[in-house]
Amino acid sequence: MxxxxxxxxxxxxxxxxxxxxxxxxxxxxxxxxxxxxxxxxxxxxxxxxxxxxxxxxxxxxxxxxxxxxxxxxxxxxLEGHLLSPLLANDPPSFPFVALLVSGGHTQLMRVTDIGDYEMLGETLDDAAGEAFDKTAKLLGLDYPGGPAVSQLATTGTPGAVVLPRPMLHSKDLDFSFSGLKTAVLTQVKQYGQPLDEQAKANLARGFVDAAVDVLTAKSVQALKQTGLSRLVVAGGVGANQQLRAALKVAAQKYAFDVHYPDPELCxxxxxxxxxxxxxxxxxxxxxxxxxxxxxxxxxxxxxxx
Incomplete structure (x- = not known):
């Protein structure tokens, strides 16, 4: 509709x-x-x-x-999203850091118990999911664009398009994705129209890699800052295959557990x-x-x- x-x-x-x-x-x-x-x-x-x-x-x-x-x-x-991993077969125990990442929200929270939530950082402009949808539109993909961008990125060449990682080194836990979306627009204009399929795939790969790098790095930083060893990822972007793969690697490297709701509950x-x-x-x-x-x-x- x-x-x-x-x-x-x-x-x-x-x-x-x-x-x-x-x-x-x-x-x-x-x-x-x-x-x-x-x-x-x-x-x-x-x-x-x-x-x-x-x-x-x-x-x-x-x-x-x-x-x-x-x-x-x-x-x-958002409390619904935050607690949704408790419905999984392997639910997390309190306390944990939660990454809420969706079309309307990108936030890191410290979750001590039900009803006890502390904001650690949030997006200053576009949410990650919103940036995914806007990037999809720039690439001529249908709404909702997040899954389509992620799927297209799997056929892109790694490193062919390198986009900025906004606020990656900001030393706080806030996010910003509007500049990343603008960088995609700039690349689209440089390519000229119409974009061929490989150019679209490379742009999608560059965008996804940048967004995932920021989300992963900030999540690891939040765990270090709080001294916690459990990360819960919830919201629509939590189903993103590239984000899950990056967090799996980070979890092994930095020795923390990561929990997700089942895909239908993201x-x-x-x-x-x-x-x-x-x-x-x-x-x-x-x-x-x-x-x-x-x-x-x-x-x-x-x-x-």
Whole structure:
């Protein structure tokens, strides 16, 4: 639906959520062979994100809570990503460093326990996933572009295109990816149009190598700075094959463990929000309520929850 526009159109997204949410919920209940009576509480994404889409989820969650007489709990989108590796067969134990890397966020967090998060560094401009999508557009690839760029990079020649590694030596844990995207644009203009397939592949390889180098180096730096030996990678870019390969090499070199959610749990999903809701319900039952008056939080600092 969004491919024709090269990115998410908020109005289309929220209207589509309205159309799909209740039929999907009914299908899931039938597949799981459970009734509302078996549900303890309803968790929903309260933020951050697109206000229209958040309002759809919040209103449905609270409407169902009222209809089924169930408590409702609002969850931070990024907390869902951050805790999603706990659903894996080999879940990490606390504390750990988390690299949250997606289309909207690139952050390093110290995670001491559920609800105890410290921001170590974040992107000052474009998120890594956003830079992947914009690079895909420059190379004429369809949206969503991240997986397409990664796949194309596998056929590129290593070192044929060397792009800058923004803030690699900044001595802090912040990121910046807008300059890397601009460097791709400059290379595209130098090549001229139309780009042949090998030129596209070499540009993709240069971009992916640069982004992965920065993400890996900053993750290692965060582990050294905190003295921790566990890294959790979550968010859509966490499924990137080149990033996983680079972190595997770094983990062997610097003797740390790295954990990922299963690939289907890397992108936005309801399971991670349900998990975060269940964990919060166990720790802080009072956070779930039957007030059914709701707000959404398009901007919401994870460290402040």
């Amino acid at each position: 969004h491919r024709a526009y090269g990115g998410v159109v908020p109005e289309l997204a929220s209207r589509d959520h309205i159309r799909r949410a209740l039929p999907l919920l009914q299908q899931i209940l039938e597949q799981a062979a459970i009734t509302p009576a078996a549900i303890d509480a309803i968790a929903f994404t309260q933020g951050p994100g697109l206000a229209g889409a958040l309002l759809v989820g919040a209103s449905i969650a609270n409407g169902l809570g009222l209809a089924w007489d169930k408590p409702v709990i609002g969850i931070h989108h 992108t936005d999903n309801g399971a991670m929000i349900a998990l975060a809701g269940a964990l919060r319900l166990q720790r802080w039952p009072a956070q779930a309520n039957k007030h059914y008056a709701f707000t959404v939080r398009p901007r919401w600092d994870l460290a402040a929850i």
